[in-house]
Amino acid sequence: MPMDESNQIDALRESIFSQGHQSVSVTRYRHHEISTGLDEVVEEYPVALIYNGISHAVMMVTPVNLDMFAIGFSLSEGIIQHVRQIYDLDIEKIPLGYQIHITIASEAFAQLKAHRRSLIGQTGCGLCGIESLQQVDASLAKITISAPTEWLSLIPAAMISLQKRQPISAVTGGAHAAAWVCEGDVLVVFEDAGRHNALDKLIGYLVKHKIPLNQGFVVMTSRASYELVKKCIQLDISLLATISAPSTLAIETAKRSGLTLASFCRNERFSVYT
Template identity: 45%
Template sequence: MTEASTDVQTEALLRTRPVGAPADEEVAVELPVALTVNGISQAVMLATPADLEDFALGFALAEGWISHPGELLDIDTEARANGMELALTVTAAREQGLKLRRRQLAGRTGCGLCGLESLADFASLQPRHVQAGEVTRDALARAMAALARAQVLNARCGGLHGAGWCDADGTLRLAREDIGRHNALDKLIGARARGGVEAQVGTQGGFVVMSSRASHELVHKTAMAGVGLLACVSAPSSLAIQTAQSVGLQLWAFVRENRATRYA
């Protein structure tokens, strides 16, 4: 069953244009979300403040801060003067590992590898090898159409990306939204893990569908989650294709208007 935001949550994530504007329009909320691990600052992302516990878990898994959900002991969400803070508590072993490979990230709604100090650091960020079963173009089209219907916030204000988890036949099972495409995928990864779906489960059948272009970070995060197929509505980048090929991930793009192209 596809999960949707409640009316209360939806209202909290939208703002109305100032009084006196020619028409009433709603605008998605974007604010800094700081993530700390055992009291140590690790990242600041610009995100839509919905499903933040999903975001925290998904981000931690995708970044390699933890290897499975059981290593994340607690998530404390606190409002700050200029945004939100997600205080993660992890096991002592994971805390020690983070101290050895600490990364400082300055998040954006665009793309990037902020916080890496060298090209060697980038080269070391290789996700595990994945695999996927075959899917039909009809299944991809069905999944993309279902994702569009599931984006309740985007339907009201525009500007938000969606990430969905689908069965092999294109049935949408779970969806998340955010103003940043990579944040939406982190939320989806976290939601799957929080629901008891281990990262390794479903690699032979299920797949991720995205309402965005296919960028390197989406391929990387999908592979880190153990998922073997990513389908996007828009174009891929050269690095996304290269990364997908290197880890065995099926990469589909331009999934729209009765077409779909496989790039890896």
């Protein structure tokens, strides 16, 4: 039996194991001079996602907000269709990394077993385990409500705000960020060494807190890859804005599904590709 949603939210505990970065020794070479010291470096660990006792995926993730990551990954990868299908979630620190034990509804687990793939992802690997090229495009949905044109004018200010709200990147220079923009305001920001993980963390937060996904859009400090576009489409998010370049497959996929894709969003300028 599923928990009611208030108890379910309580069960999805915050991951508090890490600040997302740590100090490491470094030798610096500058102007023919050598010095030693400490640098802050973004953390990255293997995180195993275990559904109903069966290991499904091992991803390389910055171990902050792992509960949000697990929810977002489960949704954006189509493992579950609604957060109600998560009955319990437990995060375990182990010597090699982290394990996230997720109990999901029987119907979701049956579907997962039918299509199960075992993957060891690079940072935010988004196509690992796909068995054929046909699967890349097989299950793409259509955006149900197009992004209002006026949202485009909100992108420059959102990008400026996002740059000021990246605590991990501020000290390491090594993290991507994904943010939710609603009515012109940056509502929340999540960071990770992997851009896809940052987006999954954001998705997990939005869904857990019942934030309407048709009332805002995503901005990211990365390039626009196919995987990011696909994750947005999976959640019916209608606008994705990125600071760097898009790929051809990202553009083609966005066009087919009705996603508005804006890239090179910097210095008060941006380019809209769909």
